[in-house]
Amino acid sequence: MVFIAPFLGAAVLLSGFVSALPRPYSQDSAIGEEVAVSAPNGIPITDTIELASNDQKWSSEVVYATSTSEAWPAQSSPAYGSGSSDWGGKSYDDCVSQCLATYGGPSKPYTPPTPTSGQQEEGSHGNGATHTVIVAPSQGVLRYVPFAVNASVGDTIKFVWGANNHTVTKSSALTPCNKTSDALFTSGVHDKDFIFTQVVNTTDPVYFYCGTPGHCQKGMFGIINPPSAFGAATSVSRSLSSLGSSNPDIAAYASYTSTQTKTNLAASKWGGNIDLAGLPDWAHESAAENVLYTRNFLASNGEVLKENGAIDLSSAGSTPLMIPQDVGAALNNAGAAYGYEPSTPQPSASTSEAPAAPSGTAESVLNNGAGALASPKAFVALFVAVATFLAL
Template identity: 45%
Template sequence: MAYATSTSAAYTMTASYGSGSTNWGGDGYSDCVQQCVASYATMATVTASATATATASAMASGTGTTHTIYVAPTQGVLRMVPFAVNATPGDTLYWIWGANNHTVTKSSELSPCNTTTDGTAFATGEQDMGATFTETVNDTNPVFYYCATPGHCEKGMFGVINPPSVDNNANTSVASMMPAMMANSSTLSAMYAASNISSNPVAASWGDNMDMGAMPEWSQSLMAENVVYTRAFLAANPSVLSADGTVNLGAANGQFAVPQDISDALSSSSGSSSASASASGSPSGTAAAAGIASASSSGSSASATATGSTSGARANVASGALLGVAAIAVTFLAL
């Protein structure tokens, strides 16, 4: 079933600075991080059209709950927002493209950047800003999906419906793994430092009991970045987050702030910084960061118990200019 779309809407730019602090040493990478952090703190306020809001409301009035997910909330942000959604049978998954050249393609936990071969795959093909796609949830089994545009998933553009969960204290939970991962990743630490996560305890604990245990090792850091970015998004838009950690993007009334994502810029600069550090004998640009409080705390859950099998009912992709977004260019120092 296709859904109505509308013309693009206006946007404004506002500044919102984070509360974290850190010290990456005195090398050039530190300068890059500091400037990227300052740039990351600037957010775009995106306003969806009245038609888009009415469409989402109409969908929510049907059987089950409608879960809205943005496929790149703005140009240049390679994230699915929110990264994880808990849904029950009869619910509707409603993806909205906030930027151009992205897909929604089913994958698997063991291979998050490859199309699943279990016979239940869905794939939208590459779509542009304003496109929409729906799937009906048949059970609570975990469903992983990604953007199949070359290079996007490898930068973290994947998501999960009904993520596997464990107790917060389990060794493979996000709550248990995140502190060490942040201590050993200047990218994760910088993302936290530039956000307002610490100002919102519910956002700061969002996704704590998601289980990283079965994820390929290479993808665990990307999953952690997705969790941190979603936490930053929720902290910037507290109205969409309920006390139990449930996310409802419809509660923003069509307007929400989109934090910039500096992970790609930091990743690009890390290689140059490492080479420079090696030549001079100084620490690598990926050295452990100091002074960052953990974004994890006991609290809300973003997962569901996995049972049954999943193959959502196929839906159509509807293209159109549903909403307007600002293209954000992240700048950083040339090393």
């Protein structure tokens, strides 16, 4: 405590000066896109021993990166007490809990539709395994769960709607928020309990997104047979550090996720080998947030993650799943509550179901560090990250 006190004092003084400064309007780099999630056993996260064999043949097993994840960098903590939030002099645990309770929400149970619930189903079926992907597990959670899965040719991807007003539409890596003209599949807009099935006809990556205006830009996309890059600089595990240094939301989300998955090694490594190289730069943060959300989902539902890395949602009918709060959305809501209205950069769309959002470049977002640190959103993000760490 002797060494920490001077830093806390300095931080208090610094926060006072910062609060008096004008706050520039900073752009938000979180952009949504969809990635298909069709795999028999889950997402590849290859282990060193299994990497060579998995490169030669299709494997439905999810393997875990064990040596490539970088340690999450320590964050300096803005002193609280002089800010606009009234934490009532409570502990860091209370601060984190209050922040998440205010801007997020508790986990909610999810039960899949039954034949008696008036469900509708469209699509095709293969003769292989069936893999379930939940489309928006609860109202307001714009995610596909799991974010990515591996599937063999002939397998069936079963998309089950957990909320209203969503689609499943095929896209591509380069334009993840646009419909593709190549072997297009699209469900159309449907509501809770709807089921859409698709037969897997290739082991190449297949991308999909929600065509409801604005949803893909907020991260609602997924991948079937995602590309894997074990140990590469473009893998999710290796990219999280650099993404977090550019965007405090990612840093806070990663710190929170590390805490939630600390007793579940498999969940903490899930998706680490997904290769981001094929996606446009503006989509990397959204892909990382999707991986982090799936890790939190697995931490809340340990029984669905099998020893071989497969994600099996077949037991959801007898054991309701718990849907965790979306911390990424919570941080965005926190910024909005303080009057911070970020813009969402995205590429121009030539064929999209969703109208174009305000334009912006990935470079302008990534270089907006000073403005981001002065914003209430950044304060909340950094505060949650540091508070979560100190609460361990």
